[in-house]
Amino acid sequence: MGLFSRHNDRPSEQAVLQALATVQEPELGGDLVSRKMIKNLVIDGDTVRFAVELTTPACPLKDQIQRECEEALETIAGIPRNRVSIEFTAQVRPRGGIPEQVAIPGVNHVVAVSAGKGGVGKSTVAVNLAVALAREGAQVGLLDADVYGPSVPLMMGVRSQQPEAVSGPDGEPRMLPIEAHGIKMMSIGFLIDDRQPVIWRGPMVSQLLRQFLYQVLWAPLDYLIIDMPPGTGDIALTLAQSLQNAGLTGVVTVTTPQQVATADVLKSMEMFRKVNVPLLGIIENMAYFIAPDTGKRYDIFGSGGAARLAGQLGIPLLGQIPLGLSIREGGDHGQPAVLSNEPDAYADVFREVARKLAARISVMEYA
């Protein structure tokens, strides 16, 4: 049987699907048709329209998939590129694949961002990742659990806001998250006076975290990013354990090149491993500096350490973020660097890291 209907050169649905069945999902394996990723196929005269349903809107391989679909349709089904219209949609599958089993109803993935020590840029990375994922089209929340220095309100430009108490769908009291830059947020900083020193003990923090996880109207979310307190002390451990109970998808560790070889980073990873939290990857922050006048790269704090550590642990290095004035200024002014609409190397790095992280989560759920 020919690939085209007999009476005109209108392609048949079968021909289109045969061609698309030769296109592999680059990361998950299997072809697009048997993975049921082709949706809403319409043959309209000599034009073929369909959607490719991805596993995350932040898929790093959209361009590759588009190119390979167009190539297959052209070479196998004889449909020229200008007659093909592809739309990308996404359906993030909940952790474990079963919506009823996620610990926070309507929240598909909870991802912790941790660091072995303070000051490595953990909050900066958490904020930019959250905003990058939202800009890719994901529904994102950001929970600032860093009791030692809640910096999310400042970095997101919502410092003076107070969350509103409302009645939830079950009539119980709930908190409305604060919204900015397309994401929902909750922070310890919204509830305490940041000029007053607060002495937290593990049980108080885990109770507050439970309230933040279960009594904030987060849903629906694809990703809830948690900015963890740094280190491996009592509070970080208690939080890691209660997050594990809340169905944590995994943890990302932020390190700097100087920190990477220190015991703190390994201890922090070990802590998560002990409570059975998957390590999603390492992000190296302040990895290098590009001189704005000459464009020359300087590895101020050395290089290669994070890649080595990732190799030793068998987890991916999700990215290397340079030192950048706009990153620091963006943090201070509530305008995360990744929001830049201008061509911006710093924003691009954060976008790439966010896509890699989303892909890693997809691979965990779908492969």
Ligand SMILES: Nc1ncnc2c1ncn2[C@@H]1O[C@H](COP(=O)(O)OP(=O)(O)OP(=O)(O)O)[C@@H](O)[C@H]1O
């Ligand atoms: N890549 C970067 N380039 C320039 N400045 C950065 C970068 N990353 C972080 N900073 C700056 O470093 C300072 C510390 O960053 P941040 O608050 O994110 O660290 P942290 O690890 O969350 O610290 P803590 O755990 O103490 O809260 C901030 O002023 C931030 O703007």
